[in-house]
Amino acid sequence: MADLRSTIAGIRSPNPFWLASAPPTDKAYNVVRAFKAGWGGVVWKTLGEDPPVVNVSSRYGAHLDTDRRMIGFNNIELISDRPLEVNLQEIIEVKRDWPDRAMVVSLMARIEEEAWANLARRIAETGAADGLELNLGCPHGMCERGMGSAIGQVPEMVEQVTRWVKNAVNLPVIVKLTPNITNILWSAEAARRGGADAVSLINTVNSIVAVDLDAMAPTPVVDGKGSHGGYCGPAVKPIALNMVAEIARNPDTRHLPVSGIGGVTTWRDAAEFLALGATNVQVCTAAMTYGFKIVEDMIGGLSNWMDEKGYRTLDELSGRAVRNVVNWNDLNMNFSTKAVIDPALCIDCGRCHIVCEDTSHQAIRIDQGEGRRVFTVVNEECVGCNLCSHVCPVPDCITMVPEQTDLPYVTWPNDARNPMRVPEAAE
């Protein structure tokens, strides 16, 4: 049985699955239910200075597939709309009852040192917080008031705020980064310079999730109008994975612990974040889609898979794929892989053929077999693009098989076909 105990920035939790700062962590009732369900920790929904914000009615939008599966989710909710003291009291009570779970508290304030420092001290004084998470990413509402992503999009402000909070309290500080920037490294590096103990990412992606075609307004519709909101859920996982990997392989930030956030729905998603260098993961949309019980399979699935692969601890797993994340220019131009279709598994849907024929390389031939069609890859035309294997409805029916070759590993800068190539010095 793999050891799933997790430590990030000195904060311990029995497993790497935390609930992200969001509606599920807004109050004691929800957080206690989460801990009963098995979640390793929470980041309490962002606290701000009193008086609390006021939220609008109608707050969430969804990007659904035709079968109503949640592809993506968005919200225009602001930070906690409850008085600071109420939240702090509940945090104290919950931590008292659940001492082994990570209790991280998210906070947000005006871009003034006293505002951040005072809020951080109020939280630290509870003695119940294991760490702080700075919300520098909320892309809707709060940013219009100069907070959230309005801070997170300016590296100098990220550094400044981080330093203010680090100077004010003696708690681990996690800086939550916004993806609504051109280069995640600028904000990650700024957080590190400010003294961050870890970064968490991604916060939500700025979005209009859908348009109500009757109301002719973006969803969620508030009295006939809509606003851009924060996008999350399965659809943003690829964006998050890339940003996590960028930080993990950047020399300046590679030692900065990362809490991975963005569309984590299954144990497999979590394993991917960990493989790209995350120390733990935070979850919101999956819980808001299915309830807290999903953590059971996240824990069990990750543990079983780690046992199968021989990883005894999360440390042994974390970052294992980072060395294989390279720039395009470092890929081997001599590598070749070809699709192979297993006729025994094929169900004769023809989708591999039509997508290749219509949109790619005309590399899948149809022959009439006995009572069914036989689909065969034309190796001369196949460029190994993978499209057919992705659209095939049957797992493992189409596999990509690398060609055996004696050719050396040659990157584009060294490829003879590159007109810009700088010839290597004669040996």
Add this chain to the structure above:
Amino acid sequence: MTLIATLATTGDNSASPYTDLTPAMTPVQALAESNRCLFCYDAPCIKACPTGIDIPAFIRSIATGNLKGAATTILSENIMGGTCGRVCPTETLCEQSCVRNRAEDRPVAIGRLQRHATDRLIDGEPAHPFARAAATGKRVAVVGAGPAGLSCAHRLATLGHEVTVFEAKAKSGGLNEYGLAPYKMADDFAQREVAFILGVGGIVVEHGRRLGADLSLDSLRADFDAVFLGVGLGANNRLGIPGEERAGVEDATAFIERVRQALPGQPPTVGRSVVVIGGGNTAVDAAIQAKRLGAEDVTLVYRRGRAQMGATAWEQELAQTEGVVLKTFAAPKEIGETGITFERTRLSDGKLSGTGETFTLQADMVLKAVGQKLSAEALGGLEVTGGKIAVDGSYRTTLPEVWAGGDCVATGEDLTVQSVQDGKLAALAIHSHLTA
């Protein structure tokens, strides 16, 4: 044979023959099921449909919420898509070829989805989905307002021709109205569909007009630019055994027609012990109806085995689920006062022979479902081959200006869906001829 009437439905078998056997899908069911379709390329289900409906396209339209588009896709190839969604033996057509069978052993429920889409349009859309082309000035006579005739008439009308349909019976619809089990066509669907089909305009139906009575092929040919015959199979095969004329012995088709045409609340009386002879879908329909009308014992007897039955495996299982006993390898020999005697049979090398051993089933009602045949008397001058009107690849008969389709020709199985296809293709052939 004396009919010992059962007065009321008994025991567990209280399901009415007039309620839907397979209910309409709910929108949630349709959403889930439509999302199972893989949108196959050059899909096997399309090839398996006698009318060639673009099945993946209509199912995708259901999934995207474009129900009108889904119905239009279906009806553009099969104007009786509503009936076919209910009665097609999909288990041997589209659903048998669904690729979902291969890995999951469960096809997409194409028939039920088709009904879902077409019901919405037929019941809910005020405007007919098809518009008529500019008038051609040509007049076509269609004999028979069954699936072939109405399909042909509808296609001709959309192409701009004026159509007069001559129908012997009081209602249009043919077997949809008179020959299919009511639990497949609940809530007067046949008439609602007829009204929808005629809604395109340009079609007049004259009832009580029968070929050979007040109509002749010669006069039709003289009065119209073209004639289409969709006369179906008007006569029943006989058993040819002693006792066939006894009271209580009836053709299954006549029994089904009585059940279908009964006034609300006044279903026909059935016997206490009913024996149905035959192995096709008509036999199964009759047997299940007899059971649902209150018969205590219904036995379906077929002279060959289950594998040779015309009724599909699904229909056979349905009969058993409904409480019908299936008895095979027994040929009727004589109908007596209180029962019917069979001789056991055997099949060897495809040849059926009697074993000499007999048994008698008690019966107060015997329904014969041993096939139908063409009534050829009024078709003088037409070549008939193998019991069917001879046609060429364009549905043209041996008489000039006369086309034929449906069960009266030998194009495929005698199914509603095949008749619709015959009528459609014959209409296109007639159109080509009239506008050449």
